[in-house]
Amino acid sequence: MLTVWAILIDGLIYASWLFLVAAGLTVIYGVMRILNMAHGSLYALGAYAAASALGWYYNGVGDQLWIALAIITVCAVAIGALAGLIMERGVLRLMYGRDEVLMLIVTFAMLLILEDVMKLIWGTTPYFAYQPYAAMGRFNIGVLTVSGYQLMVVGVSVAVGLALWFWLERTRVGKILRSIIHDREVSEAMGVNVRRMFTITFMIGAALGAIAGGVTAPIISVVPGVGVEVIVVAFAVVVTGGLGSITGAAIGALIVGLARAVSIHTMPELELFIVYAVMATVLIFRPHGLFGQAVARKI
Amino acid sequence: MGHITPQAGLRRKLLSTATSIALVSAGAMGISQATHAADTFKVGLVTFLSGGASGPFGVPAAQAAETVIKAINAGELPAPYDSAGVNGLQLESVVIDEAGGPTKQVEEYRNLVQRQNVNAVIGYISSGDCLAVGPVAEEMETFTIAFDCGTPRLFEEVENPTYLFRTGLDAVADNVGAAHYLNDAKADAERLAGIQQNYAWGQDSWLDFTLAMEQLMPDMEIVDNQTPQIFQGNYGTEISALQTSRPDIIHSSMWGGDMEAFVAQASVRGLLDQATAILTTGESGLHRFKDQAPNGTILGGRGPFGGFMPDNDLSAWFSKAYEADHGTPPSYPASKMAQALLGLKYAADNSGAEGIPTSEQLAATLKGASFESVSGTVDMGLAGGHQALQPMLYGEYHYSADTGPELRNVRAYKGECVSPPDGKDAQEWIKAGFPGADCN
Numbered sequence: 001m002l003t004v005w006a007i008l009i010d011g012l013i014y015a016s017w018l019f020l021v022a023a024g025l026t027v028i029y030g031v032m033r034i035l036n037m038a039h040g041s042l043y044a045l046g047a048y049a050a051a052s053a054l055g056w057y058y059n060g061v062g063d064q065l066w067i068a069l070a071i072i073t074v075c076a077v078a079i080g081a082l083a084g085l086i087m088e089r090g091v092l093r094l095m096y097g098r099d100e101v102l103m104l105i106v107t108f109a110m111l112l113i114l115e116d117v118m119k120l121i122w123g124t125t126p127y128f129a130y131q132p133y134a135a136m137g138r139f140n141i142g143v144l145t146v147s148g149y150q151l152m153v154v155g156v157s158v159a160v161g162l163a164l165w166f167w168l169e170r171t172r173v174g175k176i177l178r179s180i181i182h183d184r185e186v187s188e189a190m191g192v193n194v195r196r197m198f199t200i201t202f203m204i205g206a207a208l209g210a211i212a213g214g215v216t217a218p219i220i221s222v223v224p225g226v227g228v229e230v231i232v233v234a235f236a237v238v239v240t241g242g243l244g245s246i247t248g249a250a251i252g253a254l255i256v257g258l259a260r261a262v263s264i265h266t267m268p269e270l271e272l273f274i275v276y277a278v279m280a281t282v283l284i285f286r287p288h289g290l291f292g293q294a295v296a297r298k299i
Numbered sequence: 300m301g302h303i304t305p306q307a308g309l310r311r312k313l314l315s316t317a318t319s320i321a322l323v324s325a326g327a328m329g330i331s332q333a334t335h336a337a338d339t340f341k342v343g344l345v346t347f348l349s350g351g352a353s354g355p356f357g358v359p360a361a362q363a364a365e366t367v368i369k370a371i372n373a374g375e376l377p378a379p380y381d382s383a384g385v386n387g388l389q390l391e392s393v394v395i396d397e398a399g400g401p402t403k404q405v406e407e408y409r410n411l412v413q414r415q416n417v418n419a420v421i422g423y424i425s426s427g428d429c430l431a432v433g434p435v436a437e438e439m440e441t442f443t444i445a446f447d448c449g450t451p452r453l454f455e456e457v458e459n460p461t462y463l464f465r466t467g468l469d470a471v472a473d474n475v476g477a478a479h480y481l482n483d484a485k486a487d488a489e490r491l492a493g494i495q496q497n498y499a500w501g502q503d504s505w506l507d508f509t510l511a512m513e514q515l516m517p518d519m520e521i522v523d524n525q526t527p528q529i530f531q532g533n534y535g536t537e538i539s540a541l542q543t544s545r546p547d548i549i550h551s552s553m554w555g556g557d558m559e560a561f562v563a564q565a566s567v568r569g570l571l572d573q574a575t576a577i578l579t580t581g582e583s584g585l586h587r588f589k590d591q592a593p594n595g596t597i598l599g600g601r602g603p604f605g606g607f608m609p610d611n612d613l614s615a616w617f618s619k620a621y622e623a624d625h626g627t628p629p630s631y632p633a634s635k636m637a638q639a640l641l642g643l644k645y646a647a648d649n650s651g652a653e654g655i656p657t658s659e660q661l662a663a664t665l666k667g668a669s670f671e672s673v674s675g676t677v678d679m680g681l682a683g684g685h686q687a688l689q690p691m692l693y694g695e696y697h698y699s700a701d702t703g704p705e706l707r708n709v710r711a712y713k714g715e716c717v718s719p720p721d722g723k724d725a726q727e728w729i730k731a732g733f734p735g736a737d738c739n
Contacts, residue, residue: 006543010536017533124353126556130563130591138568144542145569150535219564220532221556223351229530264536265543268525272497 006144007261013150015257016157020215021230022237022249023160024208030244031177031201033100037107038087039209040231041114045083046076046210047226048122050217054129065135072132072214080210081203083114088202093195111228119224126221133218149218156215160208164246177201181244236279242292251290255282340388340647340655343411345404345422346636348396351530355555355583356424356447356632361394362625363617363633364421367640368392370620376644377612379671385647386656393417397424401431408432412441418655419443421639424632426450426500429465433457442646442658446639447632449473449500449601451725454682462662464685466642466677467635468602470500470552471507471725472717473579476691477550477599478511479712479738481577484597484695485548491519492546492574494537494561496553497526504552504579510729522546527557534561538570546574554580563591571596581696582606583630585704588696596696598706603674604638605631606706607692613641614673638672645670678714681721688714713737 025039050072057071087110095106136148168174179187180194188194213227220226233256238244241252256275263274282290344364347357368390370376374383384390393415395407404423411417419442423429429448434457436443443463445453449470457463481488491512495501505524512519523544525537538561541549549570553561558578565571571593578584582600584592600607606628608614617637621629629637646665650656656664667684670677680688694709716738719728728734 003543006539010539013535014533119349124349124358126354126559126587128559128563128587128591130567133563134567134591144539146539147535147564147567149567216533219535219560221560221563223354223530223556224349225351225530226532229528229532261536264525265540268523268537268540271526272528 003265005141007258007265009141009144009146010264011254011258011261013146013154013257014260015253016154017212017216018233018237018253018257019157019250020153020160020212021209022234022241022253023164023246024205024212025234026238026241026244026246026249027164027208028202028205029238030246031181032198033244034092034103034107034202035100035243036205037104037231038110038114039107039205039234040227040229041111041118042080042083042206042209042227043213043216043230044118044222044225044227045079045114046213047217047220047222048118048127048213049075049079049210050214051127051129051222052122054131054218055127058129058131063131063135065132068132068135072217073211076210076214077207080207083210084203084206085199087206088199092202093198096195096198111231115225115228122222122224124224126223127217128221129218131218153215156211160211161246161250168246173197173200233275236275239289240279240282242286242289245289245291248289248291255290338388339391340385340419341391341393341415341417342643343393343395343408343415343417343420343422345395345397345407345411345420345428347398347424348394350398351557352424352555353398355559355630357397359583359625359630359633360424360447360636363621363629363636364392364394364640366620366624367617367637370616371640371644377616380613380641380644380648382648385644386650386652386654388647388655390644395422397422397428401425401427404428405431405435408435409439412439417441419643419658419661421446421636421643423448426453429453430456433460433463436463437461440658442643442661444639444642447635451503454686459683460685462658464642464662464665464679465682466639466672466679466687467604468687468689468691468714468718469725470504470579471719471729472689472691472714473552473599473601474504474508475511475717475729475733476693476712477508477577477579477597478515479691479716480597480693480710481512481548482515483710484708485575486516488516488547488575489518489520490522490544490546491548491550492522492541492544493524493550494534494541494553495524495526495551496529496557498529500554501526501529501552505550507725507729508550508552510726514729514732519548530557532557532560534564537561538565538568541565542568542570542573549574549576550579551576552579555583559584559587559591562588562596566591566593577693580631583632585630585696585706586628588704589698590700592696592698594695594697597693598696599691599693600631601635602631602689603692603711604634605629606704607631607694607709608634608673609675611671611673611675613671617673634673638674638677641672642670642677680714681718683721688718690714691717 053075133149237252241248263270346360347353421444424447426448445465451469577597579599581598582605585606646661650660690711692711694706697705720735
């Protein structure tokens with residue numbers, strides 16, 4: 001019974017983190033049809049920015065938890081949005097209308113460039129900013145102990161999911177974005193400034209990636225390449241859920257998170273295999289993912 | 300360190316463009332890349348300057364090389380290395396990033412020997428790189444020291460070596476030493492669990508360790524072993540699984556940022572209050588853990604390196620000089636690089652050569668030799684005189700804000716206790732109950 005509870009709790013916690021990582025990726029693909037390989041670098045940028053700022057804050061400036069959490073949020077959003085703006089205006093804008101595969105290669109190039117830029121800025125030494133993680137304490141559930149910070153990540157993930165739903169379903173900008181998703185050309189013909197919407201979308205998607213990194217920074221050691229590791233599992237989640245679907249990303253994260261937890265608690269040697277086994281199984285029966293929709297190709 | 304997984308291979312591939320930056324970094328560190336001259340001895344240094352192994356291992360090793368080479372050239376080392384240069388020649392280095400995988404490293408090695416005309420090569424943290432480069436070193440007849448890689452297969456793949464040496468211990472010694480330490484210090488422990496990175500290094504370490512535990516503490520019950528992906532970073536679910544299996548001891552061969560992240564997360568969640576962790580590479584976090592690791596956590600340093608260095612003139616000089624140059628005490632990878640360079644200086648100074656010693660002269664001098672180092676006396680007593688035989692040490696981590704980090708209850712196990720006799724298969728030796736081991 002304890003193992004079942006542990007699987008459910010761990011699965012939920014990991015799924016929340018996965019959703020945070022994958023949300024920005026799927027938002028950008030859903031609106032812009034760009035499979036953004038550089039999303040991992042945006043995650044890493046958020047992690048480095050948060051870890052650096054927390055290091056500065058806890059090194060004699062203060063030790064208030066709520067200020068530390070505010071620092072994480074502000075730094076991640078700022079660096080993610082700024083990097084997104086530069087990437088979209090500086091590179092992607094020049095490529096609109098090209099084949100999706102070309103866009104994939106362009107974002108892969110940006111990933112390589114950003115990885116080296118981060119090494120130039122932050123070097124290769126690991127950054128630790130564990131203080132918020134430690135400060136939020138832990139809760140005992142039987143012999144299982146869960147950290148308060150992990151529970152907060154669940155809350156942040158739910159909040160991000162609800163905010164995205166509200167933004168896309170209940171705001172004017174969201175309605176415009178949905179019209180772009182349905183038909184980019186008709187939207188443009190109706191007077192929608194698609195390029196401006198693309199800039200906004202990419203900045204928000206980039207900020208979401210950076211927030212995921214910022215929130216994760218107090219849990220991990222932030223090292224070069226941390227974003228490259230994340231992008232692989234983020235792709236597995238969004239492909240399982242259906243590229244471009246927020247609901248799909250959430251369900252995909254939940255399925256992958258629970259499957260991984262089952263594996264770790266019962267057959268740890270299958271931990272690596274299980275994530276991709278889930279993805280492959282879903283794609284066999286639903287080639288576009290759980291919530292993905294087949295789209296007729298325009299010629 | 301160990302072999303690198305396909306995932307890590309992908310990662311290194313993605314980061315391969317960092318090589319150019321790494322070379323710039325090497326220049327910034329003041330490592331000379333000047334052209335070869337007749338009065339210089341040119342050594343190729345290969346270490347991770349990018350990727351996940353660079354921060355905890357590669358860069359400290361490169362920094363140690365910078366410090367030691369500077370002192371060798373200035374004649375500032377303590378005796379017996381107080382003569383300037385190597386065999387009177389200024390030591391010049393060419394630094395190469397180890398990132399990129401074994402195939403790339405073989406190309407880099409050939410480039411070092413054929414185009415850069417190096418006289419010797421020191422390098423290799425990844426066991427995969429060691430295994431790939433070892434045969435090439437023999438083929439190209441170039442004096443080569445593997446300074447850190449831990450695979451016990453190195454001298455199985457390169458039988459009867461002439462030019463290839465390793466001045467550090469292999470992973471068998473790490474894990475046999477860990478089992479001895481637990482048998483001596485935690486004899487009442489009953490339940491054992493592990494967490495290892497899911498690639499050859501982690502798998503081999505766990506196998507060697509559990510085989511040794513079956514011999515030394517046969518009543519210990521193995522309750523779990525977690526195998527997360529290398530560079531995973533977040534170990535929440537693994538920690539839950541370990542908690543539910545209620546171990547007394549947790550063995551881990553995880554290294555670098557992965558190891559430090561696991562310790563921080565497990566500590567916050569109370570796992571390390573419930574069980575004592577024994578970390579075979581934990582010393583690399585000695586000066587970084589602070590209050591993240593609970594007192595009593597057992598650390599190893601892959602031999603008498605870093606915080607486990609004995610008190611002698613060389614270790615005192617190295618600790619002081621390294622900290623002055625780089626602002627932090629040397630960790631074990633730094634000490635191991637220093638040891639390899641001292642091995643090179645020993646071989647060159649005692650080669651009897653006039654001018655630049657040949658690879659044959661260097662190899663003949665170092666083969667089976669005993670030389671002084673930051674870790675004490677190094678006996679090249681294994682693999683036909685090509686592999687170092689040294690003690691393995693473990694100790695408990697203790698930290699307070701007033702005293703900083705300390706290692707207490709340190710126990711040393713002789714090389715003859717933790718390494719199989721020359722020519723013996725390690726796992727067969729462990730399974731047979733360590734025949735011929737001298738642990739007294």
